Amino acid sequence: MNGGILMMGLIKGMGVTLKTMTQKKVTHKYPDEPIPMPDRFRGIQYLDPDKCIVCNQCARVCPTDCITLTGRKNPEKRGKVLETFDINFEICILCDLCTEVCPTEAIVMTHNFELASYSRDDLFKDIHWLRENNSNIRSENNVNARGVKK
């Protein structure tokens, strides 16, 4: 009879909820505990100014033009050293192109993503801030980078 099937369905459903009650929770304690991100996650960049050769490729490839950098002549040997490097996170889309194009892995991605702030000015990050952002660095960035032994 129809009623019997309905009752069985109800009892089955009650069993499902009772079982779920004792099972492991699927939620994260996110603000209290950080969420581990997968390794290829594209987070806020870390910058190593010593590795940078001021080739300007990152600024050129950036689709939103959020990177500005300047360099000066290296007083000791050939080439240039980095003087300023700014990323405007108001417009950065964390697309990973600057990392892919960087020949020396001077700019790499991290797993950090918390940028929320009460002021837009705080989103303009300079060379010092990006150098300090050295936690949770992605292990694999540019496989073709020069001078990186793999």
Add this chain to the structure above:
Amino acid sequence: MNVWMLLGPVLLLGVVLGFVTYAILLERKVLGWMQGRHGPNRVGPWGIFQTVADVFKLLIKEDTIPAKADRTLFKMAPVIAFVPAFVVLAAIPFSEDLVFADIGVGVLYIISLSSITTIGILVGGWASNNKYALLGAMRSVAQMISYEIPLVMSVVGVVMAAGTLNLTGIVEAQQRMWFIIPQIIGFLVFFTASLAELNRTPFDLPEAESELVAGYHVEYSGFRFAFFMLAEYVYVFAMAALTTVLFLGGWNPVFGLEFIPPLIWFVLKFALIVFTIFWIRATLPRIRVDQLMQLGWKVLLPLALFNIFLSALLKEVLEGWY
């Protein structure tokens, strides 16, 4: 006339308010667990101040009354809805000694007073002068009146088996066997109808958060809204207590475990009923309006009538046994 006549109800009100506070928290916790979540855990340790914070928020809200509302009725409606909810608790025996009014027609008293809340809901919907509130109130009243009939009819079986309308007498009649066993049909009808009376899932059409803004209380805010909600949860208390008394043997112990005090037994059975109500809410979807009326009139009422017939038959055939 002694000091307890004044202090007792105040104490009971405190207990009921404490119950409502933590029933809401526990409901949200249980719903969370059953959905693989933790439930509220931000306000205080384990979220114990969540309801307190929610109620506080309601109390500091602006008390709005719509311009075209019937002001007197609008203000009276939450009171009409709440007072019967609390007054019915007077007749419920929590243990042998702990009963405020041991009246002879206890069952009748509770059933009849609890119907007054329906008027409060209708008045609230009418006085809001809002078509949605009025429609919500009408739907709510239709549901509550429809389900009151099977609710009362299912209690008749218990009354026949116990031979009294007095709640203490009904509990004493269950010393050998709880009425849930011989009156299983009555219990199922009573429990289903009481869910509908309480406007709880799967019969929460009057509120239906996920479909409607609200039912009869769309125009209410702050303190008055809190009173409607309070009335609802006090009814959960009353209904769970009544179910315990009528079908689960009240304060009678199981398996002769008499060293546990009767009041604890009552609380345990009561908590089981409350948990089951939450459990059902976490499991079942809301039923449709047409199914609601069909279930009430075409299924529950005939079942309740059949149960009366069966009870009468068994009482005659198995005399002394039953």
